[in-house]
Amino acid sequence: MASSEQDPAPAHELVSYPPFFLRCNATAAGAPPPPPPPRAISPVDVVAIDLQRLDAAALGEACREWGLFRLVNHGIPEVLKAEIEAEARRLLALPFDAKAARFACPGIDYFWGTPAGNLRLKELNWVEGLHIPLAHLRSDSSAVDFDGFETFRNLVDEYGRHMARIARTIFDAIAVNLNLDSKMLSSYLLEHDGTFRIYRYPKCANADDYLAMEAHTDSSILSIVNQDGVGGLQIRRNDGWFDIEPISNTLIINLGDIMQAISNDEYMSVEHRVSVNESKARVSLCYFGFPTDSCSISSSGYRKFTYKEFKMQMQEDIKAFGSKVGLKRFKIDAQDA
Template sequence: MSLDLGSLNLEKLGDACRNWGLFRLVSHGIPETLMSQLRSQAKNLFSFSFETKQRLFTNKPAAVSIYFWGTPALTPSGAALARAPQSINWVEGFNVPLTQLSDRNQYFQGQQDPLFDSFRLSLEEYGKHMSRIARTIFEAMVRNLHLDSTQSHSDLSESTGLVRVYRYPKFSKADEALGMEVHTDSSVLSILNEDQVGGLEVFKDDKWLLVQPIPGSLIVNLGDMMQAISNDEYMSVKHRVKVNKNEERHSVCYFVFPGEGSVIRSSRYKPFTYSDFQARVQHDIKTLGFKVGLQRFKISEDA
């Protein structure tokens, strides 16, 4: 389903959120030149050697790397190495909190190559557009759900916004690997800008459906936090990414979360913060090898 941000239809938005948990967004106001420029800059950065990417994209004082490979960024560092080779995601990426971009040395270690500054500036501009779009969509959802707008204001905080830039290398045996394993996002909203290679699939009516890429459009999907906020009226969409045997795929995804300390209250879930949720997810991944998610906070129907 396609929605026009310039004249957002609340009924169509509600239908998409209840029945799909995902929709295509057009007339979003982001220049196509910026969208393609960001993907192109990222592609150039991905062309560096593995060792160079690890060295350049590490905040040395804190020993924190924004570069990841073979596993989603939320998985504990090094977990990919401990997993069976066939279960490692065929992906690499950069995980960039937008609030920290103003310090050019935070991630780029004082590099003089103009590519680093141009990438940072593109991300800053792109992040402003993402914040605007996410807030517009979320406020429309709040109206649809008849939620208290004051109470809901902290349920989405632009200060939590981050961008993950992904590269999915081509793989000759594409049927034997996934670019990203089956999952739901932990966010309130996720907004995807992808190239034309395709590969995103969503699970609906017990089957996998390919989301066809359309130039200039964005894909918005609901995450676990939005499902809880909506009291399960809106659903966090289950999705995955298939790799391509002939072409590599590049995408840029924006994620936004509840504000720090914001308590999500629902008749179906115990009160929790996103920090509570994230800690539980990390624990489950470490001990079980997979994310359990919202089920950990579900109020038992027998209670």
């Protein structure tokens, strides 16, 4: 008899899971799970933007109304995505102890439960992955040394160059729409020094009780998400949650907090989360484009701050409250206006 998609994971897959995930997947009841997150209502169609024929009006509307859009004709070879996904699945299928040991070095970090490094969020996320600062990966060829890593490094480097091209093209078009100071454009986006993260969301027997990634906004200028076919990305819109379905050979572009600030709230940093799948693991490739640390953000709705100050405040809030407060910390109160 053929096995169903919900059969237990094979032993070699289970040894790759963080121990906490194994305990939560066990049939024996332990501590009561957290309250179930609100479920998404239905899939929603988001605006599609053609990178080869950028429509300034359509781009501006998507940024104002949605805070994200689907990108087509982006020029990333499908074979490159497939190769990175295959390498990512291979590396993340290593035994948990091996991952924790092999990636405990400069240039690439293994994380689980939260992508926030040593900062612990108040709710555990059902996620593990690799955090890769692209500039560091290129400059330090000895960061990680084990079988097959050089292949992975070369694939990520090629992919990162595509991300830089796409991020710069989109940001420059947005800058024209917002009439941003041309002298600030290189400070607003360090596209070649972006962060690349590979997320693996293991399947979860208690999928309704956990989130793969809790609701949040990104702290970037923009983020570029390349989903696999499993799905799970959701956005908040009109007080409800909606699924962003994966469509082959397209990307999802999220606007981040810093984009919202420099646009003086004309463009929105979209709140999003990731749901857990009961029967399939999910892999997502994500690029984050940031400003320089010294970049000064100034607009009528916010007190003047640098990106370094924003990061430091975010880290302090996570330490204190288990989650970031974000742009609210820098908003000018009505009595101060």
